[in-house]
Amino acid sequence: NAGVTQTPKFQVLKTGQSMTLQCAQDMNHEYMSWYRQDPGMGLRLIHYSVGAGITDQGEVPNGYNVSRSTTEDFPLRLLSAAPSQTSVYFCASTSWDSGNTIYFGEGSWLTVV
Amino acid sequence: AQSVSQHNHHVILSEAASLELGCNYSYGGTVNLFWYVQYPGQHLQLLLKYFSGDPLVKGIKGFEAEFIKSKFSFNLRKPSVQWSDTAEYFCAVQNTGFQKLVFGTGTRLLVSP
Numbered sequence: 299n300a301g302v303t304q305t306p307k308f309q310v311l312k313t314g315q316s317m318t319l320q321c322a323q324d325m326n327h328e329y330m331s332w333y334r335q336d337p338g339m340g341l342r343l344i345h346y347s348v349g350a351g352i353t354d355q356g357e358v359p360n361g362y363n364v365s366r367s368t369t370e371d372f373p374l375r376l377l378s379a380a381p382s383q384t385s386v387y388f389c390a391s392t393s394w395d396s397g398n399t400i401y402f403g404e405g406s407w408l409t410v411v
Numbered sequence: 412a413q414s415v416s417q418h419n420h421h422v423i424l425s426e427a428a429s430l431e432l433g434c435n436y437s438y439g440g441t442v443n444l445f446w447y448v449q450y451p452g453q454h455l456q457l458l459l460k461y462f463s464g465d466p467l468v469k470g471i472k473g474f475e476a477e478f479i480k481s482k483f484s485f486n487l488r489k490p491s492v493q494w495s496d497t498a499e500y501f502c503a504v505q506n507t508g509f510q511k512l513v514f515g516t517g518t519r520l521l522v523s524p
Contacts, residue, residue, distance in 0.1 A: 338420070338516060340417075340514045341455075341514040343512070356511075357513075390512070392512075400445070400512055402454055404454045
């Protein structure tokens with residue numbers, strides 16, 4: 299049981315490049331989400347999904363796309379990276395069956411130059 | 412929409428001092444409440460959570476929190492802090508109906524030996 303797995307752990311991008319942050323969970327959780335963490339701003343919700351095929355926007359969705367084709371995977375796409383997207387990204391999952399306990403991935407450090 | 416306020420952005424204490432970190436939330440419905448800790452360079456770890464029942468909840472490492480419904484508060488306490496408690500602490504509120512988790516901006520605790 300690996301929990302929530304995020305890749306890559308570290309990434310440097312040039313402005314305008316695209317990339318995908320991968321997130322996978324093996325706990326059969328229906329709810330998955332992406333957060334970004336910035337100094338002094340805590341964690342802000344980017345996008346979330348309540349099940350396969352269903353996604354919705356969080357607090358700061360602009361510049362990011364998500365999809366949820368399977369229960370296990372919830373990738374986060376940056377279509378055209380900007381320096382303002384330099385941040386630490388956390389994926390999380392939870393389930394009603396798990397007592398609403400949220401499980402976090404270990405984070406992805408992204409720098410856009 | 413739910414929101415979370417953490418009033419103290421930085422707290423500096425000496426070892427053995429008592430700790431109380433404030434957390435207030437705004438949401439009219441039923442909520443689950445969490446405190447997470449993030450040690451330097453690490454991902455989030457759950458300290459404790461409140462879903463229902465006894466409003467005084469005990470977590471790991473000697474932490475506890477009290478849910479006061481009338482004040483919309485969920486303050487974190489520890490009677491005697493240690494140097495190893497140096498970390499950033501996040502309060503979070505989850506709407507029980509929709510699973511979405513909203514974080515406060517965090518409190519950085521520095522414990523001097």
